Amino acid sequence: MPQNEYIERHRKLHGRRLDYEERKRKREAREPHKRAETARNLRGIKAKIFNKQRRNEKIQMKKKIKAHEEKKNKTVSSENVSEGAVPVYLLDRDVKSRAKVLSNMIKQKRKEKAGKWDVPIPKVRAQADAEVLKVVKSGKSKRKAWKRMVTKVTFVGEGFTRKPPKFERFIRPMALRFKKAHVTHPELKATFCLPIIGVKKNPSSPMFTSLGVITKGTVIEVNISELGLVTQAGKVVWGKYAQVTNNPENDGCINAVLLV
Amino acid sequence: MSSEEVQRLLCRFVSETGEVAGDMLDLPPECTFEQLTLICNAIHQKEERVPYRFFINENEITENLEKTWKLSSLKTENVVDILYQEQAVFKVRPVTRCTSSMPGHAEAVISVSFSPDGKHLASGSGDTTVRFWDIETQTPYHTCKGHKNWVLCIAWAPDSSKLASACKDGKIILWDPKTGNQIGKTLIGHKQWITSLSWEPYHRNPECRFFASSSKDTDIKIWDSVLFQCVMTIAGHMKSVTVVKWGGSGLIYSASQDRTVKVWRTNDGILCRTLEGHAHWVNTLALNTDYILRIGAFDPVKDVNKDTYMTDKKKSQDFALKRFKQVIEPIGERLVSGSDDFTLFLWDPEKDKKPLARLTGHQQLVNDVKFSPDGRILASASFDKSIRLWDSKTGKFLATLRGHVQAVYMVAFSADSRLMVSGSADSTLKLWDLKTRKLEIDLPGHADEVYAVDWSSDGLRVASGGKDRVLRLWQN
Numbered sequence: 001m002p003q004n005e006y007i008e009r010h011r012k013l014h015g016r017r018l019d020y021e022e023r024k025r026k027r028e029a030r031e032p033h034k035r036a037e038t039a040r041n042l043r044g045i046k047a048k049i050f051n052k053q054r055r056n057e058k059i060q061m062k063k064k065i066k067a068h069e070e071k072k073n074k075t076v077s078s079e080n081v082s083e084g085a086v087p088v089y090l091l092d093r094d095v096k097s098r099a100k101v102l103s104n105m106i107k108q109k110r111k112e113k114a115g116k117w118d119v120p121i122p123k124v125r126a127q128a129d130a131e132v133l134k135v136v137k138s139g140k141s142k143r144k145a146w147k148r149m150v151t152k153v154t155f156v157g158e159g160f161t162r163k164p165p166k167f168e169r170f171i172r173p174m175a176l177r178f179k180k181a182h183v184t185h186p187e188l189k190a191t192f193c194l195p196i197i198g199v200k201k202n203p204s205s206p207m208f209t210s211l212g213v214i215t216k217g218t219v220i221e222v223n224i225s226e227l228g229l230v231t232q233a234g235k236v237v238w239g240k241y242a243q244v245t246n247n248p249e250n251d252g253c254i255n256a257v258l259l260v
Numbered sequence: 261m262s263s264e265e266v267q268r269l270l271c272r273f274v275s276e277t278g279e280v281a282g283d284m285l286d287l288p289p290e291c292t293f294e295q296l297t298l299i300c301n302a303i304h305q306k307e308e309r310v311p312y313r314f315f316i317n318e319n320e321i322t323e324n325l326e327k328t329w330k331l332s333s334l335k336t337e338n339v340v341d342i343l344y345q346e347q348a349v350f351k352v353r354p355v356t357r358c359t360s361s362m363p364g365h366a367e368a369v370i371s372v373s374f375s376p377d378g379k380h381l382a383s384g385s386g387d388t389t390v391r392f393w394d395i396e397t398q399t400p401y402h403t404c405k406g407h408k409n410w411v412l413c414i415a416w417a418p419d420s421s422k423l424a425s426a427c428k429d430g431k432i433i434l435w436d437p438k439t440g441n442q443i444g445k446t447l448i449g450h451k452q453w454i455t456s457l458s459w460e461p462y463h464r465n466p467e468c469r470f471f472a473s474s475s476k477d478t479d480i481k482i483w484d485s486v487l488f489q490c491v492m493t494i495a496g497h498m499k500s501v502t503v504v505k506w507g508g509s510g511l512i513y514s515a516s517q518d519r520t521v522k523v524w525r526t527n528d529g530i531l532c533r534t535l536e537g538h539a540h541w542v543n544t545l546a547l548n549t550d551y552i553l554r555i556g557a558f559d560p561v562k563d564v565n566k567d568t569y570m571t572d573k574k575k576s577q578d579f580a581l582k583r584f585k586q587v588i589e590p591i592g593e594r595l596v597s598g599s600d601d602f603t604l605f606l607w608d609p610e611k612d613k614k615p616l617a618r619l620t621g622h623q624q625l626v627n628d629v630k631f632s633p634d635g636r637i638l639a640s641a642s643f644d645k646s647i648r649l650w651d652s653k654t655g656k657f658l659a660t661l662r663g664h665v666q667a668v669y670m671v672a673f674s675a676d677s678r679l680m681v682s683g684s685a686d687s688t689l690k691l692w693d694l695k696t697r698k699l700e701i702d703l704p705g706h707a708d709e710v711y712a713v714d715w716s717s718d719g720l721r722v723a724s725g726g727k728d729r730v731l732r733l734w735q736n
Contacts, residue, residue: 085368085386085410087711088455089543089627089669091476092500092517228666233704234688236665 119243120186120257124217127152127204132213136171147171153178153248155196155212155220170211178214181254183222183242196254197221197239214254218244222256269325271340273300276636276653277590284339289326296321300344311347316340345636348676352719354691355681355734358705360398362731364391369725371413371712375420376555378718380437382423383731384411390425391731392437395721398733402440406433415457417468418556418580422485424471426454432473434485444488452476458506460526462556463581466573472512474504480514480524494529496522503545508553508584509593513609515542521597523609533613540600544628548594548635548652551673552587555717556580587635591653598626598640606655617655621648628670632677637694639680641668647682649697659697663690672715672722681722681734683710689724689734705732 017023035054042050136147149171156177162168184191200219202208214220225238242256267289273281282303293314300312314321321328321342329340367386374381381393390411392401409428416423422443423435430450434443452475459471470491474480480494480501498518505513511532512524521535521542547553557576595607596619604619604626624644631638631652638652639661647661647668666686673680679700680692689703689710708727715722722734 081386081388081409083367083386085370087370087669088412088453088502091412091453092541230666230686232687232707234665234684234686234702236686 119217119219119259121217121243121245124203124215127202127208127213127215129205132204132208132215133170149173150176150211150213151249152176153214153254155179155199155214157198157212172211176249178248178254181220181222181242181244181256183224183256183258185227185258186260192224192227194222194224194226197223200241214244214248216244216247219259220244220254220256222258224258269329269340270338271325271342273303274341274343276343276345281344287325289324289329291325293321293323296325296342308349310349313345313347315343315345348634348678350676350719352674352676352679353736354679354693354700355703355722356701356736357734358703358732359735360733361705362393362398362400362733363729364400364403365389365725365729365731367410368711368727368729369731370410372714372723372725372731373414373416373423373712374714374716374721374723375416375423375437376418376717377420377558378716378720380416380420381716381723381731381733382414382416382425382435382437383712383723383725384414384425385725385729386410388427390414390423390433390435392423392435392440393731395716395733402437404433404435404440404442406442406446407431409453412453413455413457415459415471416554417459417471417485418462418554419466419468420556420558421468424457424459424485426457426473428453430454430475430477432457432483434488443485447483447488447490449481449490449493450475450477450479452500455501456503458504458512460506461508461553461580461584463508463577463584464510466557466577466580472504472506474501474514476500478516480504480512482526482529492529494524496524496531499541502541502543505545505547505550505595506553507547507593507595507609508549508588509610511593511609513545513547513595515545515597517541519599521545521595521605521607521609533609535595535597535605535607535609535613535615537605537615537618538597538599538601538603540625542597542599543626544598546596546629546631546638548591548631548638549584549587550631551633551675552580552584558717591635594631594635594652596629596631596638596652598629600625602626602642602644604629604640604650606652619648619650619655619657621657621660622646624667627668630671630673632673632680632694633675634677636677639671639673641671641682643667645684647671647680647692649694661692661697661699663699663702664688666709669709669711670713672713674715675717675719681713681715683713683724683726685709687726687728689713689722703734706730 132152133148134151135145136149138144138147153176154172180193181196182191183194198221199209199212200221202213202218219241221239222242223238224240225236229237231237241259244256246255248254268286269289271287272284296314297312301309316328319328365385365387369383369385371384381395384390388407390404394401407427411425411427414425426432430452432447436443454473454475456474469486470482472482478497481490482492484491497516500517501514503515510526512526515521519538523532525532557580595609596604598604602622605615606617607615622642622644624642626640626642628641638650640648645664649658651658664684664686666684668682668684671682678694682690687706687708691701693700706726706728710724710726713724725731
């Protein structure tokens with residue numbers, strides 16, 4: 001084993017060989033020839049490995065050349081002005097990019113009246129009653145079968161009190177009740193955990209809507225006041241619709257896209 | 261003393277500066293506000309009837325003497341001091357509607373400014389242009405291309421003959437509002453963006469030759485707008501300079517993100533004093549002479565001196581000087597600074613480096629602060645959605661104006677100090693009455709955040725611009 005950096009020390013004391021530069025130049029000049037010869041003579045798996053490595057090297061080389069060229073051209077291409085101008089007093093603050101104020105309130109209202117939306121998921125698989133509602137046997141000898149248990153995720157309003165068992169036809173299990181949804185703003189590309197206000201429409205059946213069943217494709221109303229959107233009149237918008245994009249009963253969470 | 265004897269109050273009138281006007285008067289308690297106004301006019305021997313406001317112990321007399329007097333619980337034996345405040349003779353009518361929305365800019369409108377004489381309107385935008393607008397026909401007038409980056413601030417010369425605009429690249433260009441052409445060459449010197457511009461006051465130099473600029477690169481530069489070169493560079497701040505104000509008494513005030521306000525002498529750029537006190541960035545400065553310095557020699561009362569560069573310069577300079585002296589006579593030049601530490605400081609920058617008062621109450625950073633044109637009230641706009649009114653003499657808190665649902669960016673006073681308009685991130689402007697201290701009119705219309713608001717010096721119009729790229733004009 002070599003002790004200490006004796007080669008470096010010698011170099012420092014006596015310098016390199018006198019023909020060092022010349023030998024180095026020649027070795028480098030020979031390098032392509034040598035490599036070409038190995039490439040020509042290699043066979044089988046070794047050739048494959050070699051070629052792959054060589055290809056990667058070339059890619060890296062080209063990338064480097066490109067980067068250098070870009071660096072040289074820097075002065076030419078800096079003329080375009082960046083978008084999103086802000087006044088001086090906001091320049092040093094990192095202002096969150098906020099969504100535009102609702103573009104057209106009238107259009108939105110008209111759409112609401114017609115009950116039609118341009119939703120992200122237009123076609124939704126219909127949920128059969130049998131799939132959503134499980135029959136619960138009741139009575140002393142379990143002969144009666146008029147009770148139903150909802151097997152999907154539901155939203156239950158805040159002030160809801162369950163009916164006495166005799167009259168409760170639909171049971172919405174506590175474990176499947178949800179209060180919040182992860183809502184993505186499509187323009188901001190940001191997701192917020194927002195409280196649910198209500199279920200606007202479950203496309204499978206109006207009964208599910210009234211029960212508050214949330215399945216994939218359901219349009220829910222969420223509270224977006226913390227996003228800070230404002231109407232043209234300067235009022236804070238707080239309720240907005242969103243469509244559920246996942247299967248909440250499978251995932252344990254509600255993901256939705258805001259309908260802008 | 262019988263009970264049927266008519267009760268009398270021994271009163272005297274006291275001005276804001278503490279001078280007693282006229283002799284002592286024996287007034288009946290049911291003496292109304294109108295009668296008081298008549299007496300006060302007679303004492304001062306005014307030819308035209310001047311409106312006044314009267315106070316007893318800081319309670320305003322709204323109906324008659326007795327009610328206010330009882331409020332302040334004074335004894336009958338003492339002399340009652342009635343403080344009188346002269347109000348502006350003219351009255352600005354509140355703006356109520358949007359008369360035109362002028363599209364044209366291709367990016368957010370960052371700065372809007374009326375010329376001192378109220379005849380021209382200019383706006384700077386993120387689309388690198390400065391635009392002049394014809395306010396009579398409410399149409400675009402000139403589009404000035406020259407900048408290569410966002411136009412951050414614009415400033416009119418006090419004689420309205422030039423407009424200086426500064427961009428994010430740190431370049432300044434002077435424009436001629438008549439032709440829309442660039443005057444001279446581009447002023448290059450700042451290494452980073454320019455945060456504010458301020459012209460030399462008219463009463464010091466009616467030629468309107470010099471102006472100061474502050475920049476992110478910690479420097480203040482004074483420029484010559486005739487030779488198109490930098491006259492002086494004032495360095496001393498450690499961080500970005502946020503505002504520069506050219507005061508009326510030979511001083512330049514600058515606020516910086518290094519938590520200080522510095523006072524410089526204009527002649528040689530020597531630091532006079534450093535005003536320390538803020539715990540965070542200082543965002544904004546305001547002088548009680550701001551309005552007077554801005555309008556130069558223009559007279560909103562008689563609507564004269566509109567073409568100051570045409571008339572006799574000496575005369576108009578004297579006029580401006582006289583009016584300036586009138587404003588600073590009672591309390592001198594006062595400075596107020598608003599900061600990121602949610603407070604404001606009131607300074608007497610000519611004499612003292614200790615603050616006169618610390619104005620606390622905001623729950624978010626203070627973005628803009630303005631003195632009313634008569635210098636009695638100051639208003640601060642904050643990101644906590646409120647505007648607060650303070651007494652500019654003592655710094656006493658007067659009122660909070662709530663109504664906006666998002667950060668308030670800017671406020672602007674009307675020329676008669678009776679009204680105020682504010683622009684906010686919630687896309688509305690709101691008009692406030694300063695007498696009742698209530699919301700007068702809500703002015704929706706913008707589709708997005710309002711970045712800049714300005715009230716013309718003749719009080720006829722309000723202009724606003726914002727993120728929705730249109731410039732809006734509001735009239736009554």
